[in-house]
Amino acid sequence: MCIKNKDLQNKIVNTIFYIALTIELIIMIVEKSDLSFSLESYVFRVTFVLSLLCVIIMTHSISEWVLLIMIWSFTFYCYKTTGNNDLLRIAIFVMAARDIDLEKTMRYILIFTSFGFAIISFLSLLGILGSIFVIDDYGHGNPNELRYVLGFGHPNTLFSSIYSILLLWVWNYGKKAKWWHFAIITLFMIIICFITSSRTSIIISLLTIVLTVIARFLPNIAKKDISYITAGFISPILCVIFSMYSAGISHIIPYLWEKDWRSILDSSLTNRIKDLYYSNDRHSGAIETWELFSNRTSTEYFDMGWVRMFYWYGIIPTTFIIIAIIFLLYLCSKEKDIWTTILVISLGTYTTIEATYVSSYIGRNFMLIILGAYIGKWLKGNCISNYHSE
Known part of the structure; x- marks a missing residue:
């Protein structure tokens, strides 16, 4: 689709992309809560169409169109073979993220996701929606083990949600964080690991925080x-x-x-x-x-x-x-x-x-947006995207 005004084109693409992203984030947050929602497949079709519309509106060189068609053909074949359209949806979404302001988008995801997860926890603490804790057999030798879920249904889901926030914080603010920021984050993650009683969470949390501290205070590593x-x-x-x-x-x-x-x-x-x-x-x-x-x-x-x-x-x-x-x-x-x-x-x-x-929930995986933005930058840097309007 040819739009001669480049600024207008970018504005339209960004608006559509943010609508698709917001819908994906909302459906991801709803899925993590105890709310029942059975129309995910229809919502995924909407975000797929929006992402595809972004890609169509963008300006592409012939070489880039060839690359896009190859990727679409491959992921469509995967869909027809497996009946699973995850890869097709993901491929289109990654392409739609080509021209975004990555830092702005990652901050948006951090704020939106944090707010959504906080609502889930508060609703459970108020007794409105979801359990505060669940007693079950988690395979640790105790058939009546109590682990906190704070509205997320399962302790591992609670940790994975907080873990996502940790990663988003690292990407957005790790490079400028002070030592006391890391102290607070470490203490918070220890508390989350304790209430979820997850062995995996302890290892992953410490790995992430240690790597972040090294990168922050030994910048030559980069x-x-x-x-x-x-x-x-x-x-x-x-x-x-x-x-x-x-x-x-x-x-x-x-x-x-x-x-x-x-x-x-x-x-x-x-x-x-x-x-x-x-x-x-x-x-x-x-x-x-x-x-x-x-x-x-x-x-x-x-x-x-x-x-x-x-x-x-x-x-x-x-x-x-x-x-x-x-x-x-x-x-x-x-x-x-x-x-x-x-x-x-x-x-x-x-x-x-x-x-x-x-997962089928694109909103869980913010790495897709980073990949799309980096591929877009690489395409431009290698002169593959030879815009006709320039």
Whole structure:
């Protein structure tokens, strides 16, 4: 679509994109609460159309159109094969984020999400919506374990929500934070880890905060290529290798000696590895259930996010996701963006154990917006986007 006034074009695209983003954030917040909403698929269609409209209104060179059509064709094929339109929706959304003001958008997401999550917690504390705590068997040997949820339904959902706020804070304000800011954040995360009683949360929180402190007070780290190479080695490479190994040994876990390191590891992960094979009769998640492209019956939910990606989407689509992450780290190295790099390490590690961000809810994954903005910057920098109006 050709709009000669470039400022008007950008304004229209940004307005439509923010509408789509806001809808995705709202539906994500509603999903995390105890509210019942069964029309997500229709809402996703609306945001898909809005994102597609953004891309159509934008100005593209012939080379960029070829790239777009290739990506659309691939993700559409994935959709027709699996019946899952996540990758198609994500691809369009990432493209729609090409020309956004990234810092402004990330601050908007932080404020909007924080406000939404605060409402969920306050409603539960007031006894209006959702439970303050839940007593259940969480696999820790106590059938009546009490863990706080503050309206989020499950303690892991509560932590993942606070964890998202932590990552958004790191990206937006980590570079200027004072030591006492880190002290407050650390204390807050310790409290959240304590009330949710999550082993994963302790490790991930400390990893994220330590990396942020190092980047803040040792700024030369951001200038060294080894920082970004190391990041890529950790996430996605090591995370994927560990996930593949876990999926490969999931069937033998019950037969191992209890002091075998693999059995100990699985126990520390509350049987996440074993459950890849034994959680149902289809052995959903075990490596023998992976296919080059997934199928319409591979819809089971389980923890371990990288494994879920391979199972839900297929080996080839997930390989392209891994390549996209490595490419993002390459762009970060060129921009000396250590803050996005920290998010990649933290999220990659977290996704090894949890599948929160492997979801149909685009609003959960703010990394998609960062990826879109960086790709847009790269396209312009490499003269691929040769705007006719310029």
